[in-house]
Amino acid sequence: xxxKSFYITSPIFYPNAKLHMGHVYTMTVCDxxxxxxxxxGKDVFFLTGSDENTGKVVKAAAEAGQPVEEFLQEIVDNFAxxxxxxxxxxxxxxxxxxxxxxxxxAVALWQKLVEAGDxxxxxxxxxxxxxxxxxxxxxxxxxxxxxxxxIVPERLDEENYFFKLSxxxxxxxxxxxxxxLEIVPETRRNEILALLNRGLEDVSFxxxxxxxxxxxxxxxxxxxxxxxxxxxxxxxxxxxxxxxDSKSFEKWWPANVHxxxxxxxxxxxxxxxxxxxxxxxxxxxxxxxxxxxxSGGQKMSKSIGNxxxxxxxxxxxxxxxxxxxxxxxxxxxxxxxLTRESFKDAYNGDLANGLGNLTSRIMKMAETxxxxxxxxxxxxxxxxxxxxxxxxxxxxxNHIWAEIGELDATxxxxxxxxxVKTDPEQGREIITxxxxxxxxxxxxLAPFMPATSEKILAAVALNKLDTGLFPRKE
Ligand code: MSP
Numbered sequence: 001x002x003x004k005s006f007y008i009t010s011p012i013f014y015p016n017a018k019l020h021m022g023h024v025y026t027m028t029v030c031d032x033x034x035x036x037x038x039x040x041g042k043d044v045f046f047l048t049g050s051d052e053n054t055g056k057v058v059k060a061a062a063e064a065g066q067p068v069e070e071f072l073q074e075i076v077d078n079f080a081x082x083x084x085x086x087x088x089x090x091x092x093x094x095x096x097x098x099x100x101x102x103x104x105x106a107v108a109l110w111q112k113l114v115e116a117g118d119x120x121x122x123x124x125x126x127x128x129x130x131x132x133x134x135x136x137x138x139x140x141x142x143x144x145x146x147x148x149x150x151i152v153p154e155r156l157d158e159e160n161y162f163f164k165l166s167x168x169x170x171x172x173x174x175x176x177x178x179x180x181l182e183i184v185p186e187t188r189r190n191e192i193l194a195l196l197n198r199g200l201e202d203v204s205f206x207x208x209x210x211x212x213x214x215x216x217x218x219x220x221x222x223x224x225x226x227x228x229x230x231x232x233x234x235x236x237x238x239x240x241x242x243x244x245d246s247k248s249f250e251k252w253w254p255a256n257v258h259x260x261x262x263x264x265x266x267x268x269x270x271x272x273x274x275x276x277x278x279x280x281x282x283x284x285x286x287x288x289x290x291x292x293x294x295s296g297g298q299k300m301s302k303s304i305g306n307x308x309x310x311x312x313x314x315x316x317x318x319x320x321x322x323x324x325x326x327x328x329x330x331x332x333x334x335x336x337x338l339t340r341e342s343f344k345d346a347y348n349g350d351l352a353n354g355l356g357n358l359t360s361r362i363m364k365m366a367e368t369x370x371x372x373x374x375x376x377x378x379x380x381x382x383x384x385x386x387x388x389x390x391x392x393x394x395x396x397x398n399h400i401w402a403e404i405g406e407l408d409a410t411x412x413x414x415x416x417x418x419x420v421k422t423d424p425e426q427g428r429e430i431i432t433x434x435x436x437x438x439x440x441x442x443x444x445l446a447p448f449m450p451a452t453s454e455k456i457l458a459a460v461a462l463n464k465l466d467t468g469l470f471p472r473k474e
Contacts, residue, residue, distance in 0.1 A: 012049035015075035035447035049094035053215040094239035105238025112279035127153040168274035291335035356470035363465035376439035
């Protein structure tokens with residue numbers, strides 16, 4: 001039987017600033033899902049990248065006094081460094097300034113929309129938030145400001161190309177209602193269905209070339225560049241070959257899942273499916289829409305002083321602790337919270353005193369009292385598998401930590417370290433069983449905390465733990 005493929009994408013982030021914990025959250029979830037599917041034997045393609053054809057980049061490069069290209073290279077290298085530190089293993093990094101890998105796909109898709117009669121020229125008079133790169137109407141604003149960025153949007157009066165989004169309202173709705181395009185969780189599905197029920201308006205799909213001189217020219221009209229969202233969404237297909245490698249495209253598309261934060265659901269659940277329908281392409285199978293990471297209940301912001309730099313956390317606690325926090329302490333379906341205190345508590349409580357301590361106690365007993373390594377099994381618990389299929393990463397981690405709790409309780413109740421002296425046979429039996437179970441925990445942890453998983457399994461294979469896990473932090 002042919003190996004099943006699994007195509008997963010993260011959003012392509014704007015490279016106008018360094019990545020923060022929100023981006024780390026999305027990327028870690030994507031990596032966990034990718035590793036899980038790889039372990040199950042699937043052929044996985046995990047796409048990430050950077051959304052470069054935006055006015056934000058033009059502005060940030062100018063502020064840094066650097067040419068756009070040089071500025072972008074530095075930031076993109078910075079993304080790659082952070083991902084490497086976190087053990088995030090993606091298959092490809094698409095940059096929307098890539099003229100060979102991305103532009104032919106973006107142009108080919110634009111032409112499909114034109115052929116379908118879905119692109120027309122008109123004048124856009126209205127509001128635009130350059131931070132979220134979104135066209136707004138008065139009623140979308142909160143106190144006259146962008147609902148996401150709290151800034152007064154720009155007033156535009158431009159000749160643009162428009163995409164007939166309104167034409168696809170009902171069809172997109174049908175696809176979501178029938179489950180052909182599944183949106184997880186249910187609350188987000190309902191949110192988008194409510195939006196579709198109110199009806200979609202056509203959307204401006206290009207900007208004057210002067211706004212983003214390095215953007216993708218509209219085919220046949222170089223005075224305009226493609227609207228950054230039209231360009232960016234297309235990267236999900238161009239990166240796997242659309243417009244330049246049809247064999248690869250057929251292998252990977254449609255995506256099994258697009259992962260994103262709730263802020264960009266509308267683009268993924270309304271505009272993107274409509275573009276694909278217009279071009280006669282299959283829709284992605286699922287969207288996983290996660291919440292936001294807050295700090296002390298508030299958005300992280302420099303003025304409040306609650307911004308937590310992922311690099312600092314990694315340096316202080318190690319990448320596995322960051323992966324742990326993301327997977328265990330934040331629900332993929334709701335907003336989550338992270339403060340320096342909550343991180344330290346989780347680290348000391350669950351890792352240093354929890355998993356780390358348990359592993360070293362069991363392996364110490366095994367090394368002292370067992371004749372050699374214990375044979376272990378590789379089956380994963382079905383609850384974990386079911387949770388992961390539903391993207392319930394936190395629930396899957398809770399299963400693992402419940403097992404950790406059970407082992408702690410067994411040691412406390414049965415005191416095998418004492419029993420082994422009075423009844424060696426029974427004592428050894430209990431220790432053997434504990435080793436099997438810690439190996440099971442080690443194996444289950446592989447997608448979430450790959451280095452920790454390896455260390456535990458290596459300790460079991462050697463019947464001793466060479467280096468401790470998670471030293472306590474004061
Ligand atoms: N470039 C677009 C995406 C195009 S995808 C075709 C974009 N980029 S972004 O840099 O602004 O990243 C937005 C994404 O970052 C969110 O959807 C989410 O995945 C992540 N997060 C940004 N802030 C976040 C939090 N505070 N918490 C969790 N994730 C959030 O939008």
